Amino acid sequence: MGFFLEALFGGLMAGMLYSLVALGFVLIFKASGVFNFAQGAMVLFAALAMARFAEWVPGWLGTDSKVLANVVAFALAGACMFVLAWVIERLVLSHLVNQEGVTLLMATLGITYFLDGLGQTIFGSDIYKIDVGMPKDPVFLFESLFQGGVMINLEDVYAACIAALLVVVLSLFFQKTSTGRALRAVADDHQAAQSIGIPLNRIWVIVWFVAGITALVAGIIWGSKMGVQFSLTTVALRALPVIILGGLTSVPGAIIGGLIIGVGEKLSEVYFGPMVGGGIEIWFAYVLALVFLLFRPQGLFGEKIIDRV
Amino acid sequence: MFYRENGQFKTSYRKDQQIFTITQDRWAILALVAFAFIGVPLLVDEYLYRAILIPFLILSLAALGVNILVGYCGQISLGSGAFMAVGAYMAYNTYIRIEGVPLIVALLSGGFFATLVGMFFGIPSLRVKGLYLAVATLAAQFFCDWAFLRLGWFTNYNASGSVSVSNLNVLGLPIDTPLQKYLFCLSFLVVFGLLAKNLVRSAIGREWMAIRDMDVAAAVIGIRPVYAKLSAFAVSSFIVGVAGGLWGFVHLGSWEPAAFSIDRSFQLLFMVIIGGMGSIMGSFFGAAFIVILPIFLNQFLPVLGALMGATISTATVSHVEYMIFGALIVWFLIVEPHGLAKLWSIAKQKLRLWPFPH
Numbered sequence: 001m002g003f004f005l006e007a008l009f010g011g012l013m014a015g016m017l018y019s020l021v022a023l024g025f026v027l028i029f030k031a032s033g034v035f036n037f038a039q040g041a042m043v044l045f046a047a048l049a050m051a052r053f054a055e056w057v058p059g060w061l062g063t064d065s066k067v068l069a070n071v072v073a074f075a076l077a078g079a080c081m082f083v084l085a086w087v088i089e090r091l092v093l094s095h096l097v098n099q100e101g102v103t104l105l106m107a108t109l110g111i112t113y114f115l116d117g118l119g120q121t122i123f124g125s126d127i128y129k130i131d132v133g134m135p136k137d138p139v140f141l142f143e144s145l146f147q148g149g150v151m152i153n154l155e156d157v158y159a160a161c162i163a164a165l166l167v168v169v170l171s172l173f174f175q176k177t178s179t180g181r182a183l184r185a186v187a188d189d190h191q192a193a194q195s196i197g198i199p200l201n202r203i204w205v206i207v208w209f210v211a212g213i214t215a216l217v218a219g220i221i222w223g224s225k226m227g228v229q230f231s232l233t234t235v236a237l238r239a240l241p242v243i244i245l246g247g248l249t250s251v252p253g254a255i256i257g258g259l260i261i262g263v264g265e266k267l268s269e270v271y272f273g274p275m276v277g278g279g280i281e282i283w284f285a286y287v288l289a290l291v292f293l294l295f296r297p298q299g300l301f302g303e304k305i306i307d308r309v
Numbered sequence: 310m311f312y313r314e315n316g317q318f319k320t321s322y323r324k325d326q327q328i329f330t331i332t333q334d335r336w337a338i339l340a341l342v343a344f345a346f347i348g349v350p351l352l353v354d355e356y357l358y359r360a361i362l363i364p365f366l367i368l369s370l371a372a373l374g375v376n377i378l379v380g381y382c383g384q385i386s387l388g389s390g391a392f393m394a395v396g397a398y399m400a401y402n403t404y405i406r407i408e409g410v411p412l413i414v415a416l417l418s419g420g421f422f423a424t425l426v427g428m429f430f431g432i433p434s435l436r437v438k439g440l441y442l443a444v445a446t447l448a449a450q451f452f453c454d455w456a457f458l459r460l461g462w463f464t465n466y467n468a469s470g471s472v473s474v475s476n477l478n479v480l481g482l483p484i485d486t487p488l489q490k491y492l493f494c495l496s497f498l499v500v501f502g503l504l505a506k507n508l509v510r511s512a513i514g515r516e517w518m519a520i521r522d523m524d525v526a527a528a529v530i531g532i533r534p535v536y537a538k539l540s541a542f543a544v545s546s547f548i549v550g551v552a553g554g555l556w557g558f559v560h561l562g563s564w565e566p567a568a569f570s571i572d573r574s575f576q577l578l579f580m581v582i583i584g585g586m587g588s589i590m591g592s593f594f595g596a597a598f599i600v601i602l603p604i605f606l607n608q609f610l611p612v613l614g615a616l617m618g619a620t621i622s623t624a625t626v627s628h629v630e631y632m633i634f635g636a637l638i639v640w641f642l643i644v645e646p647h648g649l650a651k652l653w654s655i656a657k658q659k660l661r662l663w664p665f666p667h
Contacts, residue, residue, distance in 0.1 A: 035440045095643040101440055102385055106582045107642050109575055113635030117628040125624060237447070237571070244444045276459070283455050286448035290433055293445060297437045308525070 006151055007270045008263060013156035015262020016163040020218040021239035022246065022254040023167070024211040029248050030187040031207040032093065035101065037108040040236025041115035042212055045084070047219030047228045048119045049077040051128035070132050074216075081212030084115075089205045116233065125230070130223040159221045166217055167255060170210070174251075183207060187249075241289035247302025257300060261285045312660045328506055345495055350488055358487035360604060366494040367555045369596035372580040373505050373589065374548030379578065380586035381509055382541035383521030384434050385442055388449035389549050389577045391430075394569035395453060396423040396550025397557030398463045401472050404558075405465060412479050416554040423550020424543045426453070431542030435535055438524070450571050457566040473563030490559045497555060501548055506589050508544065517541050518587070549577075583641055585650025594649035602637065606630045 021039060028036040053073035058064060061072070092107055138151050174180040185193040186203045194200055219228070222235055242261050246253025265281045273280050298304055312333050319325045329335040353362065375389045400419025403410055430449040434442050457463050464472050477484040484493050508514050516537040519527035528534050557564045576599060584595020610626050610633075645651060 035443075092639055092643070096646075099642075099646055102379075102582065102586075103642055103646050105385075105440065105443070106579065107639050109579070110635045110638030110642065113631050113638065115635070117631030117633075117635065121625060121628045121632065125628070240444050240447060244441055248440065279455060279459055283448060283451035286445075286451055290445050290448050293433060293437050293441060297441065299441070 003270075004267075007266050009152055010156070011263035011266030012259055013153075013160050013262070014266060015259040016160040017218065017221060017235075017258075018239045018242045018262055019255045019258025020163045020166065020214055020221070021236055022242040022258055023170070023251065024214045024218070025236075025239065025243050026246075026248065026251055026254045027207055027211050027214070029243075030251075031183055032186075032204050033101070033190075034093065034104045034108060035248075036211070037105060037236070038111040038115060039211065039215060039239070040233040041112040041119070042081070042084070042215040043219045043222070043235055044228075044230065044232040045115050045119040045219075046077055046081055046212065046216035047130065047223040047232055048123040048128065049080045050074065050216065050220055051130045051223060051228045052123045053077055054130065055128070066131070066133070074220075077216055078213060081216055082209050085205050085208035085212050088208055089201060093204055094201060112233075116230075120230075128223075128228040130220055130228060132220060132224055155225065159225070162217065162221065166214065170214075171251070173210075179206060238285065241285040244299055245289040245292050247299030249303050250299070250301035253299060253301030261288065264288050312657070312663075314661070328503075328510075342499060346492070350491070355487050358491050361600060362491055363487070363494055363560050365596055365600045366491070366498050367552050367560055368577070368580065368600060369593045370494075370498050370501055370555065371549050371552035371577055372584065372592040372596045373501065374545045374550075374552060375577045376581045376584070376586065376589070376592045377505060377509065377517070377548065378541050378545035379581050380588065380591070381514060381521060382517040382538065382545075383524075384431070384538060384541060385439065385578075386446045386545075387443050387571070387574050387578065388430060388446035388453075390569045390571060390573035391449040391453035392423045392427050392546040392549040393553030393556060393573060394457055394566060395426045395546075396420055396553030397564065397569065398457055398472070399423070399550075400554035400558065401474060402463065402465070404474060412477055412484070412558070416551055416558065419554035420547045420550040423553065424547045427542045427546025427550075428539050431539055431546075434538050434542065447571070450574055454566050454570065471563055471565040472557075474558050475562070477558060484559065494555055494559060497551065501551070502589065505548065509589065513537075513540060521587075579638065583638070583648055585648030585653075588648070588650035590653060591648050591650030594653065598649065602634060603630060606633055 021043065024039045024042070025036055028034055028039075050073055053076045054069050057069045057072045057076075061068070063069070088111060092111065096104055096107055138153050140151055174184060182193070182198045182203055183206065185196075185198055186200065190200065193203075218235070219232065222232055239258070242257040243254060245261060246255070246257025265285050268284045269281045292300065312331075314331045314333075317330075317332055319330065324330075327335070329338060349362070371389065371393060374392075375386065378384050378386050396416075396419035398419075399422035400415045403418040404412070404415040426449070430446060433445045437445055458470065461467075464470055479493065482489070484490055509517070516527070516532045517540075519530070519532050520534060520537045520541075524534055527537070553569065557568070561568060580595030580599050581592065582595070583598055584593065585591025607626070607630060610629060614626075
């Protein structure tokens with residue numbers, strides 16, 4: 001029982017992080033209809049920027065304060081993501097209005113290559129550390145209930161809390177601010193939104209920027225767990241089943257889908273993995289999502305797709 | 310002036326249904342094929358074969374297969390690399406497990422197993438479409454990557470996880486030197502190109518295109534979506550599987566699952582999109598573009614760097630290569646979203662009227 005709970009908690013924590021990446025996908029897809037394959041590259045780029053700025057800032061400012069360095073680095077990395085969002089909107093998206101979904105998908109793949117190259121040219125291609133002071137010690141819960149209790153990494157708990165906080169902030173932003181309302185209007189209907197005077201281009205920049213910030217947060221969390229390196233880009237591939245499971249257009253879907261995938265992955269790895277030689281978590285999430293799709297083609301929370309001749 | 314079709318009358322059904330109805334086209338294609346078989350071997354050195362020509366031939370075969378699925382039937386697939394892998398590994402298993410099996414039979418059996426796998430992973434296409442399907446096909450990619458890495462049977466329980474073949478021969482002729490490999494791949498490409506061209510202008514090809522343009526409407530006029538979609542998956546993965554077998558056997562010689570990773574799937578999709586969706590010719594253009602561009606950048610960037618007085622390290626070169634590659638893809642999509650095949654047809658249209666446009 002303790003073992004099961006341990007795996008379950010581990011899965012929930014991992015799922016929270018997947019949701020974070022999936023959230024970036026969903027935001028962009030809702031607002032601009034672009035399936036953003038570059039989300040993984042954005043995570044890497046943001047994490048690289050964060051790690052390197054945190055390294056350079058003390059030298060520039062002449063301080064030793066770690067907190068200050070991290071805050072300044074976060075701001076600088078955020079600024080990078082803003083510039084990136086603006087450039088992508090200006091140079092790519094505004095030229096590809098009204099193109100088919102596949103063409104846009106390919107364009108984001110092009111952006112992926114570009115970002116991978118750019119990030120490593122500017123910031124270097126070694127493995128870097130991000131240290132934002134997250135505790136690394138494990139804690140034990142329910143020790144009175146089972147023998148040995150349930151071991152949980154405190155770092156994971158912090159990460160999950162940060163992710164949850166981000167989700168709350170984002171949903172407040174979407175529900176309560178006028179920009180958030182404009183974003184939802186654009187997501188609902190481009191033309192109607194434009195006709196009541198919402199500037200599409202600015203909305204797209206904002207959406208890509210918000211996705212960039214979620215990428216930055218995801219990058220920091222993953223980066224402090226396993227170091228900032230090229231393999232971070234695969235995190236996005238792990239998050240893809242989450243969005244088809246939850247539905248491409250649903251924010252709650254991204255979160256619940258993330259949790260389902262995280263838990264399913266962990267439990268399957270623990271219980272079925274040894275039977276077939278291990279390492280099944282790489283495809284298990286996809287197969288799980290595929291089975292869901294056979295019964296609900298639009299995902300758990302996606303909008304129903306209605307075809308008319 | 311040279312590309313006029315006036316005066317060429319189609320006086321029989323046979324003439325009306327030729328692949329190339331214009332005489333100049335027919336001769337140009339014949340000349341091109343003859344040049345590829347006879348002219349190229351006289352002109353080209355070993356490096357060109359190995360670095361450009363053989364990869365180009367095999368990848369255009371694969372792109373042809375992907376184009377049938379993506380361009381003609383409209384089912385976006387990101388699992389093509391997996392089907393290549395199935396072709397390569399099953400061809401390998403046929404080749405080593407059955408004593409004395411001919412090379413061509415082994416390659417075709419690889420294609421056959423790829424067909425089975427392709428149809429299996431094509432089943433979701435009956436329920437989901439568009440981008441959902443694209444992500445669903447990734448399941449094939451990751452599952453195959455894992456299976457060929459972890460299940461020992463496929464690699465004949467080889468400890469290193471890589472497999473290799475040697476002493477290839479066809480009907481007693483060895484496939485050993487780059488020239489022989491080139492001719493072998495070229496023959497495959499010509500045969501499959503002709504097959505594909507004929508398939509897409511036959512009844513089944515028209516069904517695929519109807520499904521692509523609007524599947525509900527196609528179903529209403531009596532096209533069976535199940536049959537059309539699964540047949541597209543089958544034909545496409547057969548061709549892609551054979552290409553995978555060639556890639557493993559002829560081009561690489563010994564390979565690991567990483568040779569058919571998700572990057573390969575993306576690369577094939579790039580070829581189709583850049584070359585032109587729904588165009589056989591486009592597959593060749595796209596393959597040429599994607600094969601040659603990285604080699605060109607690799608050669609060109611250090612020279613450019615030296616001209617500007619800076620020495621560029623190899624790591625930087627490869628990163629800058631990524632950047633330029635990505636930027637060119639985006640630029641290309643913006644300038645010509647319909648691909649190189651569209652440019653080609655525009656050029657032909659212009660040539661028809663040249664030099665007297667009125």
